Amino acid sequence: MGDYEAxxxxxxxxxxxxxxxxxxxxxxxxxxxxxxxxxVVQNLGEVSKAINxxxxxxxxxxxxxxxxxxxxxxxxxxxxxxxxxxQVQEKLDTxxxxxxxxxxxxxxxxxxxxxxxxxxxxxxACGSRHPLSAAKRTSASKTQxxxxxxxxxxxxxxxGTGKRGDGITKMGNYIVFVKGAKKGQRVRARITGIQGTMIxxxxxxxx
Numbered sequence: 698m699g700d701y702e703a704x705x706x707x708x709x710x711x712x713x714x715x716x717x718x719x720x721x722x723x724x725x726x727x728x729x730x731x732x733x734x735x736x737v738v739q740n741l742g743e744v745s746k747a748i749n750x751x752x753x754x755x756x757x758x759x760x761x762x763x764x765x766x767x768x769x770x771x772x773x774x775x776x777x778x779x780x781x782x783x784q785v786q787e788k789l790d791t792x793x794x795x796x797x798x799x800x801x802x803x804x805x806x807x808x809x810x811x812x813x814x815x816x817x818x819x820x821x822a823c824g825s826r827h828p829l830s831a832a833k834r835t836s837a838s839k840t841q842x843x844x845x846x847x848x849x850x851x852x853x854x855x856x857g858t859g860k861r862g863d864g865i866t867k868m869g870n871y872i873v874f875v876k877g878a879k880k881g882q883r884v885r886a887r888i889t890g891i892q893g894t895m896i897x898x899x900x901x902x903x904x
Contacts, residue, residue: 724789725740725743725744725747729782730782734777734779735777735779736780737776738756738773738775738776738785741755741772741774752772758792759774762788762791763778765777765778796818799822799823800825801823802820802823802825807821810826823856845868845871845891847889847890850885850886850901851885851888852885852904853883854882855875855883857880864877864878864879870894871891871895873895873896873898875900878900882900883904886898
């Protein structure tokens with residue numbers, strides 16, 4: 698077992714940086730000020746850059762959610778109506794849950810893909826892919842604090858390969874090594890062991 702763990706350590710050192718990172722994502726803070734009968738989001742561009750989404754997309758979302766009209770450039774958004782900063786921040790948090798955060802691993806390393814009129818949220822960290830409508834439902838219903846258990850069967854997207862040929866992916870804060878799986882496969886696997894933040898599993902079928 699010691700030799701195997703040493704091999705896993707070496708495999709871990711070759712993982713993509715996006716899979717190694719476990720730092721908590723800090724949600725950006727909206728800076729919104731009321732000026733007369735208007736609300737000005739002063740850091741639209743800064744927030745859009747932080748979440749890797751176009752300023753135009755975020756501006757249109759906020760305007761639609763508040764049921765108002767407004768104008769924007771790449772840095773600022775001006776909306777008709779009086780909205781407190783806390784209200785605007787709440788809308789941003791909802792935007793993050795729907796269009797940025799991965800429903801599977803909870804990381805913000807995602808991008809939006811368009812295929813045949815369907816938009817997908819593709820995660821660069823764990824490899825999962827969800828239609829945006831499905832991602833929204835999954836995120837809203839996701840339970841917190843559920844820990845993996847030995848013997849549990851899970852569905853995984855394999856995103857890498859270890860030195861010994863095991864498939865590698867990420868599940869929440871865990872690195873998962875899947876015996877009998879290859880990069881690019883979507884597999885059903887049974888958890889055989891858990892050590893710290895590493896999970897060992899065996900593929901029992903491909904999907």
